[in-house]
Amino acid sequence: MIPNDLRYSREHEWARVEGNRVTVGITDFAQHELGDVVFVELPHPGDEVKAGQPMATVESVKSVSDVFAPVSGKVVAVNDVLVNEPEKVNDAPYSDGWMVVIEMSNPAELGDLLDADAYGKLVEEGGH
Amino acid sequence: MDQDVHAKRTPLYDWHVGHGGRMVEFGGWELPVQYDAGIVAEHLQVRAKAGLFDVSHMGKIMVSGPGAKPLVQWLITNDVDRYGPGQALYSPMCWPSGGVVDDLLVYPLGPEQFLLVVNAANTDKDLDWISQEAQRYDSVAVENITASYAQAALQGPLAASILQRLTDFPLESLGSYEFADGVEVAGISCLVSRTGYTGEDGFEIYLPAGQGEQFWEALVAAAKPGELLPCGLGARDTLRFEARMPLYGQELDDETTPLEAGLGRFVRLDKPAFSGREALQAEKAGGLRKKLAGFRMVDRGIARHGYRVFHDGQPVGIVTSGSFAPSVGQNLGLAYLPPALTELGTTVYVEVRGKPLAAEIIRTPFYRPAPPGLRSQAGITNPYRRSTRHDSQ
Numbered sequence: 228m229i230p231n232d233l234r235y236s237r238e239h240e241w242a243r244v245e246g247n248r249v250t251v252g253i254t255d256f257a258q259h260e261l262g263d264v265v266f267v268e269l270p271h272p273g274d275e276v277k278a279g280q281p282m283a284t285v286e287s288v289k290s291v292s293d294v295f296a297p298v299s300g301k302v303v304a305v306n307d308v309l310v311n312e313p314e315k316v317n318d319a320p321y322s323d324g325w326m327v328v329i330e331m332s333n334p335a336e337l338g339d340l341l342d343a344d345a346y347g348k349l350v351e352e353g354g355h
Numbered sequence: 356m357d358q359d360v361h362a363k364r365t366p367l368y369d370w371h372v373g374h375g376g377r378m379v380e381f382g383g384w385e386l387p388v389q390y391d392a393g394i395v396a397e398h399l400q401v402r403a404k405a406g407l408f409d410v411s412h413m414g415k416i417m418v419s420g421p422g423a424k425p426l427v428q429w430l431i432t433n434d435v436d437r438y439g440p441g442q443a444l445y446s447p448m449c450w451p452s453g454g455v456v457d458d459l460l461v462y463p464l465g466p467e468q469f470l471l472v473v474n475a476a477n478t479d480k481d482l483d484w485i486s487q488e489a490q491r492y493d494s495v496a497v498e499n500i501t502a503s504y505a506q507a508a509l510q511g512p513l514a515a516s517i518l519q520r521l522t523d524f525p526l527e528s529l530g531s532y533e534f535a536d537g538v539e540v541a542g543i544s545c546l547v548s549r550t551g552y553t554g555e556d557g558f559e560i561y562l563p564a565g566q567g568e569q570f571w572e573a574l575v576a577a578a579k580p581g582e583l584l585p586c587g588l589g590a591r592d593t594l595r596f597e598a599r600m601p602l603y604g605q606e607l608d609d610e611t612t613p614l615e616a617g618l619g620r621f622v623r624l625d626k627p628a629f630s631g632r633e634a635l636q637a638e639k640a641g642g643l644r645k646k647l648a649g650f651r652m653v654d655r656g657i658a659r660h661g662y663r664v665f666h667d668g669q670p671v672g673i674v675t676s677g678s679f680a681p682s683v684g685q686n687l688g689l690a691y692l693p694p695a696l697t698e699l700g701t702t703v704y705v706e707v708r709g710k711p712l713a714a715e716i717i718r719t720p721f722y723r724p725a726p727p728g729l730r731s732q733a734g735i736t737n738p739y740r741r742s743t744r745h746d747s748q
Binding site: 291 | 394395396656678679
């Protein structure tokens, strides 16, 4: 399950680009690897994030994982629903499980992200 | 997956791989951490119905001969003489320093034969220690028989009724921590023990390795749809954690004593002699340096093994285990703390990613099963909201 209209990082985040804004979440592959997500910690609106740097934390029963910002910019929205319903990351990683919206400061960084085909290949190779 | 090239495989390895088991290395063995249902669903299944675990990795050490009983009595802090025939006993095994070599189950199979079931990761260390101490006694043999046996744990309120379908042996005659050897289950001669590591009723069954898969398949077939899920190490850990059963390497280690771990009722200081007795007696007389306590996170966050605990801005202890607790619906933890800070209601702070998060000392075990009679009417309170989704699968 790799939607064609999204861009992907090598760390298994997806990015939906709408104008200057990018909605970010983790991929179906990532949620499956993590197992049951029981805790999500998100940045605050107004926080600056940097491409490739941790911006959020996802915890499953057994693991703690960073979520990396796929692009640099300012956080303009976060999905507070995940605070009480972290399982949405498992149930609907590409829709209700979205995490943050970033207003890009350097749209050229989108060029570093993968398209669906390239990401599909990465996942087939085991995801690393 | 960083799998150790030397990791051993249990007799059920192929079954796990063929049934969606996500294999990881644990204590030198390749075992499933979960199956497709996931850790939370497997955990809740054991609380509500039944789960089946492959625990063949547990180390099995046979001690036999005229010197077997004196050796076992020297090794363990519990007292074999307090238990009758057919009773298994749990015990710490201590270094002379009082630190824990391992915690184990002892099955007195006969007056001169004892089966010790130890933690997989400690099997070699235990064998070295036991063999060394065996030199104090005449005529005692110490043998590692781990590879000869498969071991399954069938756990949960439906465990007895499922297992009964495969045997004429009256399982109701086995009380908690009682066992019977040579019980025919699905046509296979087994040692059936009413023990487990989940806080639920259930059985651990030992049988010849070559018949492991046949036995496992028979158990799965004996369960009605929805009654039984195969469960992995992940659920085994969250279940034992809620029941406050210690995990060696987390709550117990070479430097921690059973008194500190809250296992005092398994330490018989009135027994004439055992390894660690003097040290433990002195510790008891002088007061404990640290004590294991349970806490719940008040602030949002999950405490994990190794996180530091603070009080009044000072580091006061370390988290041994911490997790979201599926049957409690809260983020809980266990930590070693100065005894004065283990009073119920005390606020401490757990350092999570550099931030001090408030936690409150609470009573343990975090979870106790409902008495069997009440279970069917009341059910088990399960605040975890995903259960319905998984139950319907």
